[in-house]
Amino acid sequence: MDTPSDPRTEELAGRLASLRDRVAAAAASAGRDPAALTVIAVTKTFELDDVRRLAALGVRDMGENRDQEAAAKAAAEPDLRWHFVGQLQRNKARSVAGYAAVVHSVDRPALAEVLDRAGRPLEVFVQVSLDEDPDRGGVAAADLPALADHVAGCEHLRLRGLMGVPPLGSDPDRAYADLAALAERVRRNHPGADALSAGMSADLEAAVRAGATHLRIGTALLGRRPTFLG
Numbered sequence: 001m002d003t004p005s006d007p008r009t010e011e012l013a014g015r016l017a018s019l020r021d022r023v024a025a026a027a028a029s030a031g032r033d034p035a036a037l038t039v040i041a042v043t044k045t046f047e048l049d050d051v052r053r054l055a056a057l058g059v060r061d062m063g064e065n066r067d068q069e070a071a072a073k074a075a076a077e078p079d080l081r082w083h084f085v086g087q088l089q090r091n092k093a094r095s096v097a098g099y100a101a102v103v104h105s106v107d108r109p110a111l112a113e114v115l116d117r118a119g120r121p122l123e124v125f126v127q128v129s130l131d132e133d134p135d136r137g138g139v140a141a142a143d144l145p146a147l148a149d150h151v152a153g154c155e156h157l158r159l160r161g162l163m164g165v166p167p168l169g170s171d172p173d174r175a176y177a178d179l180a181a182l183a184e185r186v187r188r189n190h191p192g193a194d195a196l197s198a199g200m201s202a203d204l205e206a207a208v209r210a211g212a213t214h215l216r217i218g219t220a221l222l223g224r225r226p227t228f229l230g
C-alpha cells in the first residue's frame, strides 16, 4: 500500500471530490436530499490498492461484478460494504452470499433461493430488464411482481427495491422513468422496498431525477477500464 500522498491517491481524491460535487448538484436540481444518495464505487478490474485508497478517502460501499475478483477483494477488506452488481450464475451465488452485504442483480427465483439458503442476512435489489433483452440480465416487467413477492418471502433476504441499467443508446431519462414506475408498483405490496439502484457515471443526473438512492459509479471515480473487461 502506498502512502496517502501517492499520485494515484491524489487522482482518486480529485475524482471523488468532483463526483461529490456532481452528485450534490444533481440532488439540488432535483430538489432531493443528497444524504439520501449512496455512492457505490464500482471497483471491478481495478487493483485492491485502489479499493484501499478509496476506503482511506472515506468510501465504504464497493461494487464488483465478478465473483472471483469480488471474493478476493472482500476477503482482504471484509469491513467494507460489498455490493454485487453483475449478472450472477447460480453456482456462484453461494459464494457471493458469503461476503456481499447487498446483491443488485437478482433476476430469477432460483437465484434468490440459493442466496437465501446461504443463511446470511442479505439486502437484495431485483434487477429489471429495461430493454427486454434477456442476455443483459434482468427480469421482464411481466414477471416482476411474482419475483418481488418471492424475494420478500425469503427468510434471509430483505427486498430493498429495483435495479436497472438503461438499454445501450437509449434515453436514460425515459429508461429511469420506466424503472421508477415499476418500482412504484412494487412498493404498493412491499412498502419497505423504497430504494432504487440506478445511475452510472454517464447518467447519474437522470437517475437522481427519477428517484435513485444507490448510484453505481465506476469510470467517473476510477478512470477508464480496459473495454474488454466491461
Ligand SMILES: *Cc1c(COP(=O)(O)O)cnc(C)c1O
Pocket (backbone or CB within 6 Å): 042, 044, 065, 085, 086, 165, 200, 201, 202, 216, 217, 218, 219, 220, 230
Ligand atoms: C460497471 C458497472 C457500473 C459502473 O459503470 P460506470 O459507467 O463505469 O460508472 C454500474 N453498474 C453495473 C451493473 C456495472 O456493471
